[in-house]
Amino acid sequence: MTGLMDDVAQRLTLAGTAVLAVAWLAWPSPDRPETASVPENMPTVWETWDAEPVELPGVIDGAAWTPISVLEHPDPDAQALLGADEAGNLLYVEQPAEGEAAVEVVAEPGGVPGVVAAAATEDRLAWLQSVPDAQGRVVSELWTAERGADGRPGEAALLTADTGDVITAGSAYDLQFAAEGLHWLSTARGDSLVTEHRSIAVAGGAVEIVGHRGAWQAAAWPWLASAGSDSLGGAQLVRTDTGAGVKVFSGSDELTLCSATWCRLIVTGDDGSRVDLARPDGSGRVTVAEGFASAVSPDVGLIDRFEPLAESKAATGDGTTVTLFDLEAQADYLVASSAGEAGADARCLWWSTGTGELLVWHVLDLTDLA
Numbered sequence: 001m002t003g004l005m006d007d008v009a010q011r012l013t014l015a016g017t018a019v020l021a022v023a024w025l026a027w028p029s030p031d032r033p034e035t036a037s038v039p040e041n042m043p044t045v046w047e048t049w050d051a052e053p054v055e056l057p058g059v060i061d062g063a064a065w066t067p068i069s070v071l072e073h074p075d076p077d078a079q080a081l082l083g084a085d086e087a088g089n090l091l092y093v094e095q096p097a098e099g100e101a102a103v104e105v106v107a108e109p110g111g112v113p114g115v116v117a118a119a120a121t122e123d124r125l126a127w128l129q130s131v132p133d134a135q136g137r138v139v140s141e142l143w144t145a146e147r148g149a150d151g152r153p154g155e156a157a158l159l160t161a162d163t164g165d166v167i168t169a170g171s172a173y174d175l176q177f178a179a180e181g182l183h184w185l186s187t188a189r190g191d192s193l194v195t196e197h198r199s200i201a202v203a204g205g206a207v208e209i210v211g212h213r214g215a216w217q218a219a220a221w222p223w224l225a226s227a228g229s230d231s232l233g234g235a236q237l238v239r240t241d242t243g244a245g246v247k248v249f250s251g252s253d254e255l256t257l258c259s260a261t262w263c264r265l266i267v268t269g270d271d272g273s274r275v276d277l278a279r280p281d282g283s284g285r286v287t288v289a290e291g292f293a294s295a296v297s298p299d300v301g302l303i304d305r306f307e308p309l310a311e312s313k314a315a316t317g318d319g320t321t322v323t324l325f326d327l328e329a330q331a332d333y334l335v336a337s338s339a340g341e342a343g344a345d346a347r348c349l350w351w352s353t354g355t356g357e358l359l360v361w362h363v364l365d366l367t368d369l370a
Contacts (some may be wrong), residue, residue: 091106116174140161293310
């Protein structure tokens with residue numbers, strides 16, 4: 001019976017993680033109008049900052065891919081990303097300063113969901129991969145690979161299989177390098193809800209585990225933010241290194257989702273949602289969206305300044321309007337009026353245009369605007 005309950009708990013953990021990821025982006029989702037309107041005379045990112053996105057083909061060597069994160073590259077004129085394909089494989093995608101984009105398979109987990117989180121430094125990659133075993137039970141592992149002088153990944157090596165029931169929500173901090181180690185979250189098996197902060201030295205060794213009661217979401221080291229139902233009518237932040245906490249106060253009807261430096265407060269009505277951002281202490285509150293726009297990223301206030309937003313049209317085949325709210329200027333800027341998918345990591349925003357062989361990913365480094 002215990003084994004059966006553990007299996008059920010693990011499946012519920014994965015299902016709950018998927019729900020959590022959606023909740024970060026829209027809570028709840030009212031019926032959308034047929035068209036997503038762009039306010040007249042909205043300034044664009046491109047004319048305001050004289051910026052240009054990097055463009056990469058969405059199909060390379062006949063295979064489609066989706067970005068996970070943008071990497072530092074030794075050549076400032078080249079572009080490198082981690083991506084994933086439909087099989088859950090981890091890909092290293094490189095766009096040289098001159099020539100065509102190339103893709104290299106870094107990891108082939110052998111099943112879906114496959115790679116569920118990834119992190120990188122200038123000299124190392126790491127990723128969590130999850131696949132079902134022969135009994136249908138999801139098993140996760142943490143892998144790593146060194147990066148060469150050219151930025152490309154070397155041979156993959158298993159760092160640990162002691163990962164627990166991994167929690168991911170599409171955040172840039174689901175797996176992160178910090179304090180000479182790698183850090184991620186998992187759900188403890190038991191009668192009460194406990195989130196485990198797990199860490200291991202980059203060189204390997206024993207996994208350290210610290211439990212936190214309730215549901216928590218990873219934020220930039222060393223912070224965790226409360227998640228799920230614990231975030232309605234307020235939130236909490238806690239430091240994983242010292243245990244010190246911060247209470248975030250909000251209205252009883254406000255879903256409160258926090259990063260280390262900003263909180264997203266969402267109130268939903270029949271005519272859509274109002275999305276405000278504020279500091280954890282309540283200061284600096286500003287409305288960033290009203291109606292049917294939602295956040296592109298589960299992480300709030302990228303690079304401590306920008307909130308990417310997307311508004312999709314209800315009609316099938318219509319595109320998504322992507323905008324960027326600048327918390328410093330307290331103004332919204334148009335990024336793309338008819339995009340496909342959109343995503344972000346800790347410092348970059350990306351979106352797609354076109355379909356099939358004409359699919360293109362556009363990547364904007366937000367640090368170029370700050």
